[in-house]
Amino acid sequence: MHAHPQLIHTRLEKLHPTQITVGKREVALKRKHWGAMGRKARIAALSSHWFPAVAGPGERFYIVDHHHFGLALLEEDVKTVSLMLLTDLSWLGLPHFWNVMDHHQWVHPYDSQGQRCGFDAIPGRLTAMHDDPYRSLAGEVRQAGGFSKDVTPFSEFLWADFFRARIGRKLLDHDFPAALHRAIKIAGAQEARYLPGWCGVAEKA
Structure with a gap:
């Protein structure tokens, strides 16, 4: 591990x-936001944005x-x-690499049905990721304040x-x-209290 991350x-x-999937609706929203930005704003956004990455085999x-932003930029010809x-x-x-990535929670090998797959199911490029509409739904719920952004x-x-269930x-x-x-509405329910960023009110014992 680098003492100071390299750029x-x-x-x-x-x-x-x-990861295998993204929410294509969320990608489209990011493209729309990018399209509304002027040239200087785009340059500033790119210069201040770093994609966290791992060097692999x-x-x-x-x-x-930041897969959604990356795919949006690709589709905007950046x-x-x-x-x-x-x-x-x-x-x-490669097998050991993926095991280490999994240990650090740097990989999410789940398909559009929420089922875990083998690491070989992860696409080789951003444009080959599959659409998961429920991931788009989750993104918009967070934007609407249904739950908080979490690390x-x-x-x-x-x-x-x-939400899929x-x-x-x-x-x-x-x-x-x-x-x-x-x-x-259901994001604040007690049954969601185990989820990161939950904003509901905990019931008293």
């Missing part, structure tokens, strides 16, 4: 994800966060970004799984505002 400039298209960089290198694991074999790794995926896919696909309204 590296690299091509965005070469970055590897550490085969001289590849694996980002461990070429180069800055990485904050957390550690260098490039000398490990727990992949916390919004935990919320996505909570309680809000039907048909409602989510055909009436997102109604699904969002319901999700915000």
